[in-house]
Amino acid sequence: MVPVSQALSELPVGAGGKIVRLEATGSLRQRLLAMGVVPGREVAVTAVAPLGDPIAVQVKGHPLTLRKSEAAKVFVEVK
Numbered sequence: 001m002v003p004v005s006q007a008l009s010e011l012p013v014g015a016g017g018k019i020v021r022l023e024a025t026g027s028l029r030q031r032l033l034a035m036g037v038v039p040g041r042e043v044a045v046t047a048v049a050p051l052g053d054p055i056a057v058q059v060k061g062h063p064l065t066l067r068k069s070e071a072a073k074v075f076v077e078v079k
Helices: 026-034
Strands: 005-007 016-022 042-048 055-059 062-066 074-078
Touching (some): 005 016, 016 026
Antiparallel strands (some): 005 074, 016 042, 016 074, 042 055, 055 062
């Protein structure tokens, strides 16, 4: 069975998995990497705003808030 990757922006609250790739480029990519959003790390969605933007996540025990457009560039292998 081949693992399926999904955009972080598509995961429901409580779901998570391992980051497998970033499709962000330039300064956004650098900012995500600096915040610890790197391939191989575990990430979990902790909350989503009522209109779907922003999305609160937890990476390596630290809370982060990402715009939906930013989270759409982070792909996760769902547990």
